[in-house]
Amino acid sequence: MAEHIIESIFRFLPEIALTVTLVAAVVADLILKERNRNVAWVVLAGLVVTALLVLRQAGWNESIFSDMIAVDPFAVFFKMLLVIAGLFIVLFSVKSRELEQNITRIGEYYMLITGVIFGMFLMVGATNLLLMYLAFELTSISSYVLAGFTKSLRKSAEASMKYIIYGAVSSGFLIYGISMLVGITGAIDIYGVRDALQAGVEQQSALYVAVIMIIVGFSYKITAVPFHFWAPDVYEGAPVTITTFLATASKVAGFAMMIRFFRISFMESGALSVPGLDGFIAIVPWNIILAIFAALTMLAANLMALWQENIKRLLAYSSIAHAGFILMGLALLTDEGISAMMIYLAIYLFMNMGAFFVVLLVTNKLDSELISAYEGLGHRSPFLSVAMTIFLVALAGFPPTAGFIAKVYIFGATVSAGWIWLVAVAGLATIISLFYYIRVVRNMFLVDPEESSEPVILDYGSTAILVLLLIPVLLLGVYFTPIVTWAKDAVTMFGM
C-alpha cells in the first residue's frame, strides 16, 4: 500500500507543482507587497514547470491513489490544454487595465487562478465520484471569487452573486445524482459503476433520474441550454480575463469530466443506450437527452446572440453555442465522436481566447465593450482588426482556419453515426451564427471611422500574445494532422 502511495505521488507531480506554485504565490505576495503584480511571473514560472511535468506524463496509462485519479492519455491531453489556457490567462491579466481597480489584492487573484487550475487538473483525472464532486466544487468556489474580483464594480459583484446561486443549485443536482448513483450501484468510482451496470440494476427509473440529475449538474458547467442562464450575465460582469477563463478552461474541464464519466460508466456498459428498457426510458435514453440539449443549445444561443449590443455578451452566447456543437459528440456514443469533441475543444480554446483577448485590448484602449465601439477599427488598428476577423471567421467555422476543421470533424462524426437531423440543426445554427459574427467584421472594416478617431497603437507584448494565438488558429487550419492524431490517440482512458 505504502509503495502504491509513493508511486502515486510520483505520478502526481504536475498537481504537486501547482500546489507549490500556489504557496509560492502566497509567499511572494507577502514579500513583494506594493509590487505584488509581479506575482504573475511567479505563477507563470510555476505553470511552465507544470507544463513540462505534464509533457513527461505522455503515454502513461495508470490509475493512482487507489483508483482516485487516472493518469492516462485522455487526462494528459486535457491537462495540456488547461495549462496552456492558464498561461495565456496569466499573460492576459498582466495586460489588463481592468484588474488595476483592485490592484492591492492582485496577488490573491493569481493565487486563485492557480487554485482553479489545480481543481481542473483533478476534474480531468478524477475517477472517484466523490473526488469528482470535490474537484468540481474547488473550481467553482474559486471561480465565484474570481468573477467578483473587481468588487467595486456593481456588475461584477452582481455577476459573482448570480454565479454562486446558480452554481450552488447545480452542484446540488450533481451531488444528489451522484448519491443516488452510489446508492443504486453500491460503487464509489466510475469503474465500479460500470461493473454494476453491466451486471444489471433493478431500479431502472431511479438510475434514469440519477443520470438526468448528473447531466443537469454538468450542463451548468458547460453552459448547455436550458442551464445557461447564469453565463451571459456572469461573462459580462466578470473581468474579461476571468470571462475568458470561464468560457474556455472551465468549459474544457467540465467537458473532460463529463466525457470520462459517461464514456467509462455508461458507454462501456452499454446501459441506457440499448433497447430493452421499458416505458419512457426506452423511448428517450440519456444520449437522446444530450442530443436534444445540444440542439437546443446551438439554436437558442445563436438566436439570442443576434440581439446583443455588448461584445462580451455576444461572445458569451457564442461560447454557449459552441458548447452545443461540442455536446453533439457525446450523444453519438462513439469514439469518433469523442475524438471530434477533443479536437473541437482544443481549437475552440485558441480561437475563443483570441477573440476575448482582442476584446480586452479594445476595452483597455477605448473603454467600451459595445459592438458599436468597433466601428472603423479596421483603419485605426489594422493588425488588431485582422486578428479579430481571423478569430471570428474561425469561430464561425470557415476555412482556412482551424475552426473549419473542428466543425468538419464534429459534423463528420455525427453524420457517420447516422444522426442526420442533428447535423441539419448544427448547419442551421452555423448559418444563424454568421449574422452576428459578420456584424462585428462589418463594423470594423466596412463602416468608416469618425473623423476624430486616432490610431490605436498596440504595445509589443500584446502583439506578441496575439501572434501566439493566431499561429495555432491559422496553422491548425491547414496543417492539422498533429492535433487530429493526438486527439485520436488520447481517446484512450484508463480502464477501457
Place this chain on the structure above:
Amino acid sequence: MELLLNIVIYLPLFGVLLLLLVRKDEWVRWSSLLITTATFVLSLPLLLQFDITATGSAQYLTVGEPFLGDWDVKYMVGLDGLSMLLFMLTTFMAPIVVLSSWSSINKHVAGFYSMLLILQTGSLGVFAALDLFMFYVFFELTQIPMFFLIGIWGGKDRIYATVKFFIYTLVGWLLMLVALIYVGYAAGNMVNDGVFTTDWRLLTDHAFQLGLVEQTWLFLAFGFAFCIKVPIFPFHSWLPLAHTEAPTAGSVVLAAIALKMGTYAVLRYLIPLFPNAAIAFAPMFAVLGVIGIIYGALVAMVQKDVKKLVAYSSISHLGFVVLGMFAFNTIGAQGAIIQMVNHGLSTGALFIIVGMLYERRHTRWISDFGGIARKMPVFTVMFMIATLASIGLPGLNGFVGEFLILVGTFNSEVLGSYWYAVIGALGVILAAVYMLWMFQRVMFGPVTNEENNKLTDINAREIGLLIPIMLFIVWIGVRPTDFTKYSEAEVTHLLEDTRTRAATIAQNTADDRLPGWASRLYDVTPQMVSNVKHENQEE
C-alpha cells in the same frame, strides 16, 4: 506541367506579399498588373499542351497525400475539358480587371489589389480542384475577398449589399457541406474500403451507386447551394444588389468568374454525382432556367439604372446556361460552357464600360445620359460591340452559345418538349429590346444634360483593356470551334457516363422499396432509362 499549373494557381496569392512590400500606390498597381499578366502568360502553355481528345481523367494532375487524418481527402488539382476554358477565362480577365480599376480606386489601394489577387487564387482553385472537399475550401477562399471588395470599395448601400451577398451564398454552401460529408462517407463505404473520400475519380466510379431517396435529398442540398451561386430564378435577389453596389472590378469579377463557379459546379458535381436525380429534376431546372431568361429580361427592360440593367441581363443569360446543362445532350452542354465564357466576356465588358461612364459622370441613371456618341466615338464602337454580343447577334460570341443551347434543348430527350426552346428563344428577342433601347437612350439623341458636353473619349489604357475582350468576342463568333473543341470530348463522355450510371442505378433499385413519392418522381424518365438499356443490349 503539373508544377506549372500549381504555379499559376498560387502565383497571385504569393503576389500579395509583393504588394505588401511596395508601399506606393502607383507601384502597387504596376505590380498587380505584372503578377496577373505573368499568371496569364504562364497559363498559356497549359492551353496549348492540352490534349483535347482525352476523356475521363484530368490532365496536369497533382495528387497530394491524404491530409485529413484517416480520411482520404487530398490536395488534388488538374484540368479537363470542363474546366479548361473557364480556367483560361479567369487568368485572361485578371489583368483586365486590374487595368479597369487603375484610376477609379484611390482608397486603400494595396488592400484592394490584395483582395483581387486572393480572389484570383481562390477562383483558379475552384476550377482546378478535383476533390470535392478542396473545391469547397477554395470556394470559401473566394468569399472573403468578395465580401471586402463590395463592402469597402462599393457604392452607397455597399454594406447591406455585401452582407446580403455573403450570407445568402454561405447559407447554401453550409447545407452543401453537410451533404458533402454524407457523400464522402457513402462513397467511402462503396468504393474506398470504408475510408471517407471526396476524390473526384472515385465519386464518378460506376460502383458508387447512391440510392434514389438519398440522391434526391443530396441533389436538393447541393442544388440549393449552386442555385444561389448561379443564381437561378427564385434565389437571385442578392445579385442585382451586389452587382450595383460593387466597384467596377468587383462587378466584373462577379459576373465573369464568380457566377461561373455555380454553373461550373452544376456540370462538374451536381449532374455526375446524382445522375438519377439530375435527370428526374431536369425539367424543373429547365423551367427555372426559362423563367430566369424571361424574368431577367423583363425586369432588365424597366431598369432606370444602367448597371442594374446589366445585372438583370446576367440573370437572363445564366438562365440559358442552366437550360443548356439540363438538356442532357452534348450540344446543349457545349453551348452552356461556351455561353459561360461568352457571358464572362460580354457582361464583363459591359460592366467595365458602365464603370467608365460612371467614373466620368458619377451617375448610373439612363436618363442622365443621352447623345454621348458624338462626344466619345471610340467608346461608342466598343459599347456597340459589347451590346450586340450580349444580344446574340450572329457573328459575335453570344449567338454561338445561345444557338447551341436552343438547338440542344429543342432536341433534348430528357426534357422531352420543344417548348423550353421556343420560350427560351423569346429571351433573345427581349434581349434585343432592352439592350438596344438602353443603348439608344444612353448614346444617341440630343444632349439633354449639359454635363455630358464635357465628356472626353476613353484613353489609351481604357482602349487597351477593351481591345482583347473585343477580339475574343469576334473570334468566338466567327470561329467557335477553336474554343468548343476543348470541351467537346469531355462533355460527351461525361453525359454518356452519367446516363449509363443512372440506368445502372435504376436497374439495381427494387421498386417496392421506394416510398411513393420517389417511385413517382423517378417514373418521369422511364423511356430514358429504357433507351440506354436498349443501347447496352445492342452492344
